[in-house]
Amino acid sequence: MMDFKERYRSAIRSLIGQYYPSDGVSEKNLSAMEMRLQVKIPGALRDYYLVSGGLLELNEAYHRLLHPNRIRVEDGKLIFMEGYQNAVVWGSDCLSGEYDPIVYREDRSPAHPEWISEEISCSDFLHVMLYWQSVSGGMEFQGSAMLSDENFRKMRRDWEYVGGIGSLKAYQRYRMALCATASGEGVSLMYGASDRGAFDLILQELREYGSV
Numbered sequence: 001m002m003d004f005k006e007r008y009r010s011a012i013r014s015l016i017g018q019y020y021p022s023d024g025v026s027e028k029n030l031s032a033m034e035m036r037l038q039v040k041i042p043g044a045l046r047d048y049y050l051v052s053g054g055l056l057e058l059n060e061a062y063h064r065l066l067h068p069n070r071i072r073v074e075d076g077k078l079i080f081m082e083g084y085q086n087a088v089v090w091g092s093d094c095l096s097g098e099y100d101p102i103v104y105r106e107d108r109s110p111a112h113p114e115w116i117s118e119e120i121s122c123s124d125f126l127h128v129m130l131y132w133q134s135v136s137g138g139m140e141f142q143g144s145a146m147l148s149d150e151n152f153r154k155m156r157r158d159w160e161y162v163g164g165i166g167s168l169k170a171y172q173r174y175r176m177a178l179c180a181t182a183s184g185e186g187v188s189l190m191y192g193a194s195d196r197g198a199f200d201l202i203l204q205e206l207r208e209y210g211s212v
Helices: 005-016 027-037 043-052 122-138 149-158 196-208
Strands: 072-074 077-082 088-093 102-107 115-121 141-147 160-165 168-173 176-183 186-193
Touching: 005 043, 005 122, 005 168, 027 043, 043 122, 102 122, 115 122, 115 160, 122 141, 122 160, 122 168, 122 176, 122 186, 141 149, 141 196, 149 176, 149 186, 149 196, 176 196, 186 196
Parallel strands: none
Antiparallel strands: 072 077, 077 088, 088 102, 102 115, 141 186, 160 168, 168 176, 176 186
């Protein structure tokens, strides 16, 4: 049977330097949610909640992972995350029966009422989202920058690629995170570090590559 718990723990240790079992939510809370909704939570999502469902500094830094008592079903989707200012929600098919199903997004704009596949599995989505949440408020030190396409290609050679959600690409080093999105002017970067020394290293690197 698949189990993603250690993958999640490893990412959290890398991002903030420590992991505590108390960061998870209880099996009792998840079972109560399943009884309330009469659905089975996908294994990859259950693993995440058990490991880090209570880690608010990452799970509510920008987007919001829902507490088990706020998870809900809409249009056959088990909704487990709300976007910033509730502009978007994410969920998975309730009846797929898969351990690691595909994640879907619904924009809460009247012009975009349908569910759209993110074309990424639940475990990969949650893994990448940890890095986005980290650079969006979860880490103690954060910043943003722009690089040319060419200079970003050079810079990313020294970073480990984590994965991507759509146009968002995430990279890591120990206690550092970098998220990149292509724009008309080059590459937009969000970066963060869990200590001042690591943050200063990122700043130095950005200067060397001509950050604007």
